[in-house]
Amino acid sequence: xxxxxxxxxxxxxxxxxxxxxxxxxxxxxxxxxxxxxxxxxxxxxxxxxxxxxxxxxxxxxxxxxxxxxxxxxxxxxxxxxxxxxxxxxxxxxxxxxxxxxxxxxxxxxxxxxxxxxxxxxxxxxxxxxxxxxxxxxxxxxxxxxxxxxxxxxxxxxxxxxxxxxxxxxxxxxxxxxxxxxxxxxxxxxxxxxxxxxxxxxxxxxxxxxxxxxxxxxxxxxxxxxxxxxxxxxxxxxxxxxxxxxxxxxxxxxxxxxxxxxxxxxxxxxxxxxxxxxxxxxxxxxxxxxxxxxxxxxxxxxxxxxxxxxxxxxxxxxxxxxxxxxxxxxxxxxxxxxxxxxxxxxxxxxxxxxxxxxxxxxxxxxxxxxxxxxxxxxxxxxxxxxxxxxxxxxxxxxxxxxxxxxxxxxxxxxxxxxxxxxxxxxxxxxxxxxxxxxxxxxxxxxxxxxxxxxxxxxxxxxxxxxxxxxxxxxxxxxxxxxxxxxxxxxxxxxxxxxxxxxxxxxxxxxxxxxxxxxxxxxxxxxxxxxxxxxxxxxxxxxxxxxxxxxxxxxxxxxxxxxxxxxxxxxxxxxxxxxxxxxxxxxxxxxxxxxxxxxxxxxxxxxxxxxxxxxxxxxxxxxxxxxxxxxxxxxxxxxxxxxxxxxxxxxxxxxxxxxx
Numbered sequence: 001x002x003x004x005x006x007x008x009x010x011x012x013x014x015x016x017x018x019x020x021x022x023x024x025x026x027x028x029x030x031x032x033x034x035x036x037x038x039x040x041x042x043x044x045x046x047x048x049x050x051x052x053x054x055x056x057x058x059x060x061x062x063x064x065x066x067x068x069x070x071x072x073x074x075x076x077x078x079x080x081x082x083x084x085x086x087x088x089x090x091x092x093x094x095x096x097x098x099x100x101x102x103x104x105x106x107x108x109x110x111x112x113x114x115x116x117x118x119x120x121x122x123x124x125x126x127x128x129x130x131x132x133x134x135x136x137x138x139x140x141x142x143x144x145x146x147x148x149x150x151x152x153x154x155x156x157x158x159x160x161x162x163x164x165x166x167x168x169x170x171x172x173x174x175x176x177x178x179x180x181x182x183x184x185x186x187x188x189x190x191x192x193x194x195x196x197x198x199x200x201x202x203x204x205x206x207x208x209x210x211x212x213x214x215x216x217x218x219x220x221x222x223x224x225x226x227x228x229x230x231x232x233x234x235x236x237x238x239x240x241x242x243x244x245x246x247x248x249x250x251x252x253x254x255x256x257x258x259x260x261x262x263x264x265x266x267x268x269x270x271x272x273x274x275x276x277x278x279x280x281x282x283x284x285x286x287x288x289x290x291x292x293x294x295x296x297x298x299x300x301x302x303x304x305x306x307x308x309x310x311x312x313x314x315x316x317x318x319x320x321x322x323x324x325x326x327x328x329x330x331x332x333x334x335x336x337x338x339x340x341x342x343x344x345x346x347x348x349x350x351x352x353x354x355x356x357x358x359x360x361x362x363x364x365x366x367x368x369x370x371x372x373x374x375x376x377x378x379x380x381x382x383x384x385x386x387x388x389x390x391x392x393x394x395x396x397x398x399x400x401x402x403x404x405x406x407x408x409x410x411x412x413x414x415x416x417x418x419x420x421x422x423x424x425x426x427x428x429x430x431x432x433x434x435x436x437x438x439x440x441x442x443x444x445x446x447x448x449x450x451x452x453x454x455x456x457x458x459x460x461x462x463x464x465x466x467x468x469x470x471x472x473x474x475x476x477x478x479x480x481x482x483x484x485x486x487x488x489x490x491x492x493x494x495x496x497x498x499x500x501x502x503x504x505x506x507x508x509x510x511x512x513x514x515x516x517x518x519x520x521x522x523x524x525x526x527x528x529x530x531x532x533x534x535x536x537x538x539x540x541x542x543x544x545x546x547x548x549x550x551x552x553x554x555x556x557x558x559x560x561x562x563x564x565x566x567x568x569x570x571x572x573x574x575x576x577x578x579x580x581x582x583x584x585x586x587x588x589x590x591x592x593x594x595x596x597x598x599x600x601x602x603x604x605x606x607x608x609x610x611x612x613x614x615x616x617x618x619x620x621x622x623x624x625x626x627x628x629x630x631x632x633x634x635x636x637x638x639x640x641x642x643x644x645x646x647x648x649x650x651x652x653x654x655x656x657x658x
Contacts, residue, residue: 001057004074004082004128007043008121011035015117022110029097032113036093036120040086043124047086050079051491058130067191068133076494077259078127080335081252084342085127085245089120091470092237092244095350098466099237099357112152116238119145119246126249132181132191139177142249143170146242150234162226162233168620169226173216177253180209184260196260203261207268210257211275218250220309221279222611224302228286231298232362236353239294243301244346248338251308255499258316266320266418272313273421277428280306284435285580288442288573289607293352293362296443297345300388303432304341308334310425311403314410317418319500325413327500328510329406332492337399339488340481344387344396347474351381354467355447358460364446364569367457371448376462378448380471385440387478390433393525395481398488398518400429405514435576442572451563479529483522486515570605585610 014035021027050056056075063069074082096116100109122145125138147170151163183206185191187199198206216223227247231239258264283302290296311334318326354377355370356362371378387394403425410422452458462468481488489511496507570577577584586607593601633644 001046001059001072001074004043004046004057004124005059005072007039008124009039010042011039011117011121011124014039015114015121018113018117019110022108025101025109028108028110028113029101032109032117033093033097035117037090039120040090043082043086046074047079047082050074050076051083051494053494063133065133067185069131069192070134071131071192072125072128072134073130073193074128075498077252077255077498080492080495081127081245081248081338082124084248084339085120085123088241088244088342088346089123091346091473092241092350093120095240095353095467095470096235096237098464099235099353112149112235115145115148119149119238119241123246123249127252130193132185132193136174136178136181139174139249142246143167143174146170146230146238146246149238150230152235152238153233156233159233162229166226166230169216169223173213173223173250176209176213176216180206180213180257183209193256193260198261200262204265204268206257206261207264210254210261211271214250214253214257215275216250217253218247218309219279219302219305220250220275221282221302221306222615224279224283225609225612225616227301228295228298228609231301231349232292232294236294236349236356239297239353240346240349243297243349244342247301247305248342251305251312251334251338254312259499264316264320266317269313269316269318269320270417270421272309272316273425274313276306276308276310276313277424278306279303279309280432281428281435282583284432284439285577285583286607286609288435288439288580289577289584289586289605291363291365291569291605293355293364293443293447294349295362296364296439297348297352300348300436300439301341301345303436304337304345304388307400307403307429307432308337308341310428311335311337311399314403314406314422314425315500317410317421318406321414321418323410323413324502324506325510326406326410327502328496328507329402329409329514331496331499332489332511332514333399333401333403333406335399335492335495336402336485336488337396340387340395340399340478343474343477343481344384344394347380347384347471347478348388350467350471350474351377351384354463354471355381355460357463357467359454359456361454361456364443366454367447367452368450368563368566369448369452370457370460373452373458373460374448374462376468377471380475382444382448383475383478385444389437389440391437392521393479393482393529395478395485398482398485400433401518401521402489402514404429405517438573438576442569446567446569446572450566453563453566483526485522486519489515489518570603583610585613 014031017035018028018031021031046057056073058073061070093116100112119142122138122142126135126142129135129138147163147167150166151159153159154163181191183202184196184198187202188195188197212223219227231243234242280303283299283306287296287299287303290299311330314330315327315334318324318330352362354374355367358374359367361367383394387396390396390400407422407425411419414422492511493504493507496502497504577586584607586605589604591600591602
């Protein structure tokens with residue numbers, strides 16, 4: 001455990017060193033990147049040992065803070081989330097060394113690197129904290145560090161608005177987590193996690209507080225409103241880190257709370273399945289309607305968190321019905337998707353950052369043809385796009401396959417509302433998979449195929465080695481996680497023991513036949529991959545000895561076709577978005593062509609988030625109007641403010657003595 005604490009200390013110390021070296025961007029970057037990579041390498045040693053079966057490690061140091069203690073522990077559940085956090089943190093730090101140097105040449109890089117390292121350290125501390133005060137402190141530091149990273153370009157009004165949206169959303173969730181810990185601590189007499197216990201009368205309330213509090217961070221609908229705002233505003237490697245691992249701290253928090261709340265009720269699983277279906281389906285539908293590449297990826301994160309939540313729901317259904325099969329397969333599918341999403345979503349956000357870095361825009365309708373000028377970025381992005389759609393032979397397929405198997409077997413074993421829920425899970429996963437395939441076909445085709453739609457796209461180029469290497473490593477990881485998925489299933493056993501309370505033998509009995517099925521699929525996928533690679537090699541060799549003529553595609557009768565006449569993001573997905581027009585409520589701005597030889601014509605669609613438009617905006621407007629009645633308290637006189645504080649303290653003292 002000492003090694004993991006040392007790793008956190010190195011990350012923090014290097015962040016402070018980067019801040020001190022602010023006058024020198026080069027040294028600030030060296031301190032920031034070097035500290036994250038060094039700390040990650042050190043931290044991976046105890047993390048891997050615990051995942052491979054070593055006993056959990058703990059460290060307890062008393063504090064003078066009321067109810068607080070520096071109580072940290074690395075068990076299998078924490079280690080499972082710490083592993084992708086360290087891996088993605090080091091890769092995004094490496095990427096950021098080149099990205100920030102080019103994106104902010106006139107700015108001091110000390111503060112951004114300080115907050116980046118602070119974010120990494122606070123995420124790890126959240127995952128290993130075993131005291132409520134320590135957990136909430138780390139949670140708050142994580143929120144503030146990510147807020148300052150989101151608002152790096154605070155000169156822009158939209159970035160400031162995105163930052164405030166994120167800050168308000170994350171603190172609404174934190175308020176629920178605070179109430180959750182207060183209730184648990186009141187029942188237990190301590191805020192140390194090992195003493196938490198929840199009476200059955202309160203377990204439902206505590207579960208709802210956990211769903212709202214941690215679901216706000218994870219991006220459950222309708223608490224997701226900060227994701228499509230914050231991700232486009234943040235630097236791309238920060239978006240990759242936030243989407244790949246930071247939002248998973250919400251999933252981790254929910255899982256950790258489940259270990260305290262006792263046997264789950266049936267409605268817990270039903271609720272999480274419903275939230276997962278809502279987040280998955282609506283998230284990918286809204287992704288289809290986006291023009292900004294990073295905003296599309298943000299809605300896709302909502303969709304993938306929905307898939308993870310469906311897995312958690314299926315696992316809880318299994319626990320409430322005493323079905324080890326449903327329990328193990330549900331939680332296994334969710335955990336596998338946690339890791340897989342960290343890899344392919346990190347890859348896609350970094351790829352989007354490389355595109356924005358080279359072209360100066362994230363608007364898909366201004367891009368096109370980038371595969372010719374950015375082959376490394378294009379190839380890795382397209383591989384990530386295949387992975388995120390859940391197609392074999394890549395890693396996105398693995399978690400969904402396990403979840404499908406659990407749902408199919410559950411339908412055969414149960415009847416009534418449980419069977420109906422599992423059928424809806426199967427149907428929902430199928431719909432999400434089809435829409436995701438259409439969405440990322442659109443994104444990959446619009447951005448990387450066809451002809452350049454702008455001069456910036458035409459003259460783009462691949463980034464340097466520091467940005468290119470993380471793309472390649474994550475792309476290789478997407479393939480490796482699929483090929484070694486049977487081994488990864490075995491590694492899940494200690495984590496599943498911690499979550500479910502089942503014995504290792506019972507878990508292995510369920511996972512063994514699934515691992516055998518995955519092994520067959522991995523072999524077939526490997527053969528298919530080799531066959532495709534071989535055919536591409538043969539094609540390249542044959543074309544190398546022949547002249548290849550090029551010509552325009554069907555020009556629809558136009559005498560002078562231009563790149564603007566290609567399919568855009570909107571036109572490609574229009575048949576699908578029209579089907580969901582009632583849900584999307586998109587607004588269209590049409591400038592039709594006029595005359596025999598029209599010079600201008602355009603169509604623009606805008607899709608506003610429904611939760612923000614109909615839920616949060618009216619609520620905050622009403623709150624603002626209510627609070628405006630108290631403006632008379634703001635007199636601008638310090639003496640009055642001191643009097644308010646004194647009166648408040650006096651009232652609290654009287655209440656306590658009474």
